[in-house]
Amino acid sequence: MSIPLPLFIALPLASAFLLPLCGKKFKGFASLAATVVIAVLLVMSILSFGRFDVYIVGRWTIPLGINLVLDGLSALMLATISTVSFTAMLFSNRYMEQYTSKNKYLSLFLLMVTGMNGVVLSGDIFNLFVFLEIASIASYALVGFGCEHEELEAAFKYMTLGTVASMFVLFGVGVVYGNTGSLNMAVISRYVAENGINTGLAFALALFTTGFGLKAALVPFHAWLPDAHPSAPAPISAMLSGVLIKALGIYSLSRVIFNVLGISVQISWVLIALGVLSMVIGVFLAVGQWDFKRLLAYHSISQMGYVILGIGMAALILSNGGNPAWASLALLGGLFHLMNHAVFKSLLFLTSGSVEMSTGTRQLKELGGLAERLPVTRSTCTIASAAIAGVPPFNGFWSKLILVIAAVQAGLYGLAAVTVLVSIVTLISFLKVQRYVFLGELPENLKSTAEHRGLMACAMILLAILCVFMGALVIYEPFRVVVLDNAVNALSDGFAYAGKVLSAQILTGQ
């Protein structure tokens, strides 16, 4: 039996509005209910691998109504969102006891999940904008959840830039509607495939690149991220860095460029330039940071560069008429790195939360020698650091290796060299983290530090296990075909997306 797609949106949305009604007496119940809802979403998203499904909301067929589309890329994003949100929810059960009004936190958390699920499932470009705003507004509130001066300032900065990004996207949607007469992505895609891209649509593409680039914090647009991500509570940092910038930024950008408005040589070079800038500038800014979470936030910018670089290289190879196999390899590398980054970066943010909760600080210079005090945090953090730096058995290695191979095969030797160089600088900065947090001398005031076990440790161990074994997704053929190849094909098919969605609608419609 196939799971109806709107449940991915309706389930968290309905519970987000029910949970604030539980008073203080039922606080335990509210946490439990939220965890169960996220767990159900996780199971549903794993079951949705390998399906292609078009859902017509309200029985209105495509040019009239809104539709939801589940293809390989959406399934990959759904699974990533659910995995990270499940572990973040496990972690926050104990972590959020430090804050007041936990019910509101749970409600905002579920709203953010709703928004992200909606973005990756929507087949309608205006609907995508609406869900993008739901996720963004929930995240603005969550960044300022602590209500300290610094957090409110970061939230306000994030809100201002986020709103500018949304305005760009909305303006782009308007221009697309004016030029094609439709808001449905499949119909727009068919129009562009038949009539080619005109000046208006090219302008819309520029607007989308800016808007989604701001949401993804690619380098010229990254100013909000290093403030916003460290200020949020640790599980929310994990969600923001782990999946929010990917679902709202990378996913929407690649969907619009590949499937709706079409790839060209120019936009590929724009993507590659954004990717290389993000990788290099992000990582060099990260090395100098002394705030644990701020360092991680800069690394998010750098790692997003890898993803965009892979996608840009694939677009370049495809639009130059090169070998499609190497384009698929570049896309595979980019998308696999997206999944891997979600796992290891959320793990790193959770460990930073665990360190902060135990010691009360996240300044690297005030920490040290915590290896024996926080054994679970230490071991998981080491695994995640090795994964993000691309040390062989862990997941980050495989995706970076694939990206380097794809760059070499496409004849882009400079990009391959940059990829390797950035990886080395990443390694340096994570050696710094290991040295200053876990090794070295234990300061006097941290002698009595104790670790918080239970669900928090569970969440970290779960993600660490994923870090170790996710390499199997590329090595073991059946997994690769179901999880990654479907997603790669969804993007590299380009305009065939329109045909698939419209014909599936006729089959499932009336």
Place this chain on the structure above:
Amino acid sequence: MKGMTIIVKTIASWIKVLVFLFGIYIILFGHLTPGGGFAGGVILAGSYILLLLAFGKEYAEENLPISLASKLDCIAAFLFIALALCGFIYGAGFFFYNFIQQKFLVEYESAGELVSAGAIPLYNIFIGIKVAASLFLVTLVLSAFRLESQE
């Protein structure tokens, strides 16, 4: 002195009822005339904001306590989704399916009448309540903060 002058208070106490009624009218006739749940909800919230401006924050809070407003907010949003899910159950698996129109009103010629269009007026009512409660809460929260320099 709480609130504004006696002139403003007198006029506001007459007008608030009219504004409130007009909001209800906009919501209920949302499927027939321009307007609808959102516009009507804003007008409903407007009547409370008028009270807040004319009589001060305490008086407005007595009329619509924060806890009640936040409960209304959540319940209305939940009922909206619940109605959409009912469409899912009664409409052969189609979310947001207008099942009331298709099941109960399909033989009853009702276009242009107040009771028509199936589930759409219900959606309008829920949105209206939600928007009114949320906007009132937003205004109330904004009025609770003062700039540090003023104190």
